[in-house]
Amino acid sequence: MTNVIDGNAVADGIRADLEDCVDTLxxxxxxxxxxxxxxxxDPASETYVSMKQRDCEEVGMNGIHVELDGDAAPDELYDTIDDLNDDSSVHGYLxxxxxPDQIDYREVIRRIDPAKDVDGFHPENVGRLVAGDARFKPCTPHGVQKLLDAADVDPEGKDVTIVGRSRIVGKPLANLLMQKxxxxxxxxxxCHSRTQDLAExxxxxxxxxxxxxxxELVDGSMLSEGxxxxxxGVNRVDADTDEQRSSSSQNSSSSDDTEKGYELVGDVEFDSAKEKASAITPVPGGVGPxxxxxxxxxTVKAASQQEDVDVSLP
Ligand SMILES: NC(=O)c1ccc[n+]([C@@H]2O[C@H](COP(=O)([O-])OP(=O)(O)OC[C@H]3O[C@@H](n4cnc5c(N)ncnc54)[C@H](OP(=O)(O)O)[C@@H]3O)[C@@H](O)[C@H]2O)c1
Structure with missing residues (x-):
């Protein structure tokens, strides 16, 4: 039987362990x-940051939120970054x-103190990850690694195909999984958009x-048994134009989302992939949490390092 990996449950376990670390601190x-x-x-970004702030509160951490107007000059953002770098109550930030277009995101990343770069995107942290001496593993790839561990799937000696070579997911995940x-x-x-014969x-x-x-780019026909x-992937698809698939799918998103006119689907066609997979993550409820x-x-790791307090990270 296929193991449908419950990302919410695995994330809850990690958060519980992090609460112990917060107590120690x-x-x-x-x-x-x-x-x-x-x-x-941007509405999606507003949702993401509010979830991150709520997560902080729930585990007893201090959440600080800074908002700048969409037409803010780059210098205004750089001043904010400099303030956060100097603020000893802020251990990590993103x-x-x-x-917006007037701001160069690469320059933003370079300005963040690498010791507070909890996304792990600063070139120094990228370099450390590649060198096998990660300070902060980027969150999504690290989450994938933890999910594999929770599902008792050891990557050692296995062939892994990653579809996507982005700066935030594909590339850092490839580096994590190839480390000795x-x-x-x-x-x-x-693999990426120029890859020939992806299914092979x-x-x-x-x-x-x-x-x-x-x-749903990847379907069951592209997978081997086991x-x-x-x-x-997290993709919004129109619930109206996709009624048939959504009613037959065992993994469509909540009726709340459907009522909003869309549903969330992943980059994998869940039902056909599940027929072949020994373990699979759902969307939602897999990698996202x-x-x-x-x-x-x-953030706990950053606080522990900056304040020189030992914690037992999960
Ligand atoms: N669950 C989470 O927490 C989480 C976190 C981050 C991202 N996401 C989701 O994950 C997905 C990917 O995000 P991302 O930021 O990595 O995306 P991205 O920066 O847009 O990168 C997409 C990658 O997919 C490749 N690609 C595009 N079409 C392809 C095709 N037909 N065949 C093979 N490769 C193809 C692109 O190739 P090229 O490099 O050649 O363009 C690129 O490397 C999105 O749905 C995003 O919402 C979820």
């Missing part, structure tokens, strides 16, 4: 602080992507990770 007089910076009023360390030691193939690459894999942003399938949990993880 609290006993030493330290409250971990996570700041989110939002430039503009600038929510995307930023626990949770790594895989043979990794990274996914069929030969023991583990397939889809991080594309293309609804594959582990991790679906990172893990990304949020691993942001809390990195």
């Amino acid at each position: 609290d006993n030493a007089g330290v409250t971990p602080g996570l700041a989110t910076v939002l430039v503009g009023d 600038v929510q992507d995307p930023v 360390t626990d949770g790594g030691n895989a043979t990794v193939t990274v 690459k996914t069929r030969r894999a023991d583990i397939v990770v889809a991080a594309v942003g293309a609804p 594959t582990t399938v991790i679906d990172v 893990m990304t949020r949990a691993m942001l809390l993880y990195n």
Whole structure:
């Protein structure tokens, strides 16, 4: 029987362990602080940062939110970043992507103090990850690694095909899974929009990770029996035009979403993939909750490092 990996349950377990770490820090007089910076009023970004702030509160961390107008000059954002770098109550922070056109996101990332870069996007942290000396593992790839562990799927010696080579998911995940360390030691193939014969690459894999942003691109015909399938994709599809699939799918999103006129689907066609997979993550309820949990993880780690207080990270 296929193991449908419950990302909410795995994330809850990690959050419970992080609460113990927060208690340890609290006993030493330290409250971990996570700041989110939002430039503009993109509705999806507003939702993401409000969830991150709520997560902070729930585990007893200090959440700080900074909002700048969508037409803010780059210098205004740089001043905010400089203030956050200097603020000792802020142990980690992120600038929510995307930023408006007048701002160069790469310059933003370079300005963040690498010790507070809990997304793990600063070039110094990217370099450390590649070198096998990660300070902060980027949240989504780290969440994928934790999900594999929770499902008792050891990447060591396995063929992994990652579909997608983005800066935030595909590339760092490939680096994590190829490292000569626990949770790594895989043979990794990274596919992208120019890859020829994608199905041949996914069929030969023991583990397939889809991080594309293309609804249900990977289906059961592209998988071999017994594959582990991790679906990172989150795509809104029109509930009206997709009625037939949504009513037959065992993994459509909630009726709340359907009432809003859309539903969430992944980059994997769940029903046909589940027929072949030994383990598979659903969308929603798979990788998404893990990304949020691993942001809390990195913030606790940042607080522990900056305040020199030992904690037992999960
Ligand atoms: N659950 C979570 O917490 C979480 C976190 C982050 C992202 N996501 C979701 O994950 C998905 C990917 O996000 P991202 O930021 O990594 O996306 P991205 O930056 O747009 O990258 C997409 C990647 O997919 C590749 N690609 C596009 N079409 C392809 C095709 N037909 N065949 C093979 N590869 C193809 C692209 O290739 P090129 O490089 O050649 O363009 C690119 O490398 C999105 O749905 C996003 O919403 C979820």
